[in-house]
Amino acid sequence: MSSPRPHFLVLTFPFQGHIAPALRLAQRLLADVPDALVTFSTTEAAHRHMFPAKPGDGDGAKVPADEHDSRLEFLPFSDGTEAGILPNMALNAYLASFHAEGARTVAEILDDLATRGRPVTRVVYTLLLPWAADVARDRGVPSALYWIQPVAVFAIYFHYFHGHGTVVAEHRHDPSFVVELPGLAPLTIGDLPNFLTDALGALAAVGAHDVLPVGPVLQSGEMSGIFKQDDVEYMEWLDAKPENSVVYVAFGSLATMGREQLDELLLGLEESGRPYLCVIRKDIKVALTDAEAEMPHECLKNGMVVEWCDQVRVLLHAAVGCFVTHCGWNSVMESVASGVPMVCVPGVSDQRMNAHLIVHDWRVGVRAQVDKGGVLRAAEVRRCIDEVMDDSEAAVEVRQMAGKWKQIVVEATGKGGSSYRNLMAFMDDGARSAV
Known part of the structure; x- marks a missing residue:
């Protein structure tokens, strides 16, 4: 029996600021791994925004044929809503629905792709989808978080949940107070992200981790004007x-x-x-x-x-x-x-x-x-x-x-550069996962 092709399932939160970098990464995966498959998935409402229905499409949006080939597929998952997140919607309530329905329907996508002979070999997910790692683990599929903020912010969040949260909390109303975090130059409270939400609380469970700087992953090709x-x-x-x-x-x-x-x-x-x-x-x-x-x-x-x-x-x-x-x-x-x-x-x-x-x-x-x-x-x-x-x-x-x-x-x-080499290493690891 032949080994499956490397197949990356790229999952993202339904904000344009999340979709755009995830889509750029998907493009790079396709461009630099000639035999790779990519399935790109965000919520149904965001998917309809990306691919609005045109006259003659019938019900729902369809992906334009000239904006993907057989190696790239767009499959939406459900967040439990019809219209997606709305301006007056409580974020915590939305995230609860997003978590439950997202996890359930992404699991279905993984199962359906395997049944169709396109098994996923690596799940890649952006911020606010910590459940994606659990879904992938349940199916025996390796996963990776695509961090779409600077690595310095990752370090701030990590250290906040690993011994430095108290000092930050005690001085959060003093923007001039200087905080010293391991591996970072001294920062004032006013420099730190202005919220440390429960959605990022998953970092509390993160121990040793591998970080591969691959950015900036810039836009290219026909998908650049997708919105x-x-x-x-x-x-x-x-x-x-x-x-x-x-x-x-x-x-x-x-x-x-x-x-x-x-x-x-x-x-x-x-x-x-x-x-x-x-x-x-x-x-x-x-x-x-x-x-x-x-x-x-x-x-x-x-x-x-x-x-x-x-x-x-x-x-x-x-x-x-x-x-x-x-x-x-x-x-x-x-x-x-x-x-x-x-x-x-x-x-x-x-x-x-x-x-x-x-x-x-x-x-x-x-x-x-x-x-x-x-x-x-x-x-x-x-x-x-x-x-x-x-x-x-x-x-x-x-x-x-x-x-x-x-x-x-x-x-x-560029070819041979640090970001290029790191991205190639990640892709090679994804390819090995397919064997």
Whole structure:
């Protein structure tokens, strides 16, 4: 009897910030292991968003034939809901359903794939799916956590659950208090992730572990624009701008923004005197009142506001000279790989630590300060943009460092580089699991 082909089941939480890096990893697995199979799975609601039904499809969404071949399959699992997680839904209640139904239906996927002659040889799962390891273990399948945040954040969570949680908890209201964790430079409470949730409590049970740095795993191929078809208007707008002149602004797929913050942001961008491309998601506009939802066109003299754009394409454009970002890890890695300096406006989760890395460790950006009400004021927007885009010695150094880190990424991810070698080692181990 012949040995099964290496087959990776890639599972992910139904947020775009989780789906995107998981999908990129799936692409790399297919590209670098010629005989490998990959099954990509997220929740039914997210799957429908990725592959919306078109006229003539009948019931439900279908995967476009030209966006996968026989080696790649998309199979959704259930989270126990019809519409997925909603803005007003309690996270803990959703996670309970997600855990129970996700574990049950992923087990069914594993069994069905084995019955079809495509047995899974390695399960790979992202954050918030600790049950995936249990399901895989029950079926005798090796598994691996694909950590989609910086390894420094993994270390912080790990040490929090292994002897350092008390000191962090005791000083959580003092952002200037310095914490020393094994293997990490001293950090303030204000640098740490702003929550340590029960969903990450599984790290309490983690003992010795192997960590393979494989990033950044960047997007490529036809699947890069999977969430929305591209619109060339903003690319044509960029084409007409001088090199390194444009400020690009985007705060990710989850961050919210009120009218006051939007007004201050646009005012600061205009006062910078530089052309800017600003992403204001449709759901942010919808959340405003009807009167507020309209962009104040009289303020948009220097820039363009869009609801969505292909961020990697934008960051790679020669006209872009600065990225004002919420510091989500995907955005950070895309910016570093593109050599674009950043203005950091961190919000939740790992974003504060990401900002610390950007400003203090890599020196490729500056951190913006919000006021006591949490609003980023126009003057601060203007100041920070100047700090990375003007002709001062500090700004020149930031741009030089951004260029150096871009080269480091090229070397690490290219053939023979450290990240490339680690990914090959992981793939080779997955292939051996199939024997």
